Amino acid sequence: MLGLLTPVYEEIVTGEAEVREVFRIPRIGAIAGCFVRDGVITRGSKVRFLREGTIIWKGTVTSLRRFKDDAREVPAGFECGVGLSDYQDLKAGDVIETFEEREIPRTA
Numbered sequence: 001m002l003g004l005l006t007p008v009y010e011e012i013v014t015g016e017a018e019v020r021e022v023f024r025i026p027r028i029g030a031i032a033g034c035f036v037r038d039g040v041i042t043r044g045s046k047v048r049f050l051r052e053g054t055i056i057w058k059g060t061v062t063s064l065r066r067f068k069d070d071a072r073e074v075p076a077g078f079e080c081g082v083g084l085s086d087y088q089d090l091k092a093g094d095v096i097e098t099f100e101e102r103e104i105p106r107t108a
Contacts (some may be wrong), residue, residue, distance in 0.1 A: 001078060006051040009101040015039030017082065019094040029087045031063075031081050034096060041098055049087060050095040060087045061098065 022065070023028055043064040047053035047056040063083035064071050074080040082096060 005106050008046060008104045008106070009099055010104050011099045013039065013097055013099050014045065015041045015076075016096075017041050017080070017096045019090060019092055019093060019096065020079070022075040022090045023081070028083070030090045031083050032090050032094075032096065033079065034082050035079050036074050036076050038076050041059050041082065041096070041099070042072050043071070045098040045100060047084065048097045048099065049084070050097060051091070051093075055083075056089075056094075057087050061085075 008035055015036060016038040017036045019032045019034055021033040022030055023033060028087075041061065041064065041072065043061055045067075047062055048055050061082055062085045064074060065081040065082075066074055066078065071088050082095075084090075
């Protein structure tokens with residue numbers, strides 16, 4: 001019977017970065033120059049884009065760079081460049097919050 005129930009997911013915040021500057025690159029779009037304040041920003045992770053505390057957009061991190069090198073993850077205290085999927089309205093001071101969805105096991 002437990003297999004017939006719909007799964008329940010919980011969002012767990014894995015990292016938080018503040019947009020310091022926005023770079024416009026032709027044919028690529030906007031890249032957010034960020035400072036990672038907390039946790040770890042990972043390429044391919046799901047992301048919430050916050051402006052003044054309200055969620056504006058949800059999507060994924062498509063590219064993550066540290067200086068000129070591609071990076072898989074960037075820990076707290078470092079700067080990085082973040083490319084977001086399908087979102088170009090970036091402004092300095094915005095917050096990028098990465099999260100993962102974990103399934104909560106059902107019990108009887």
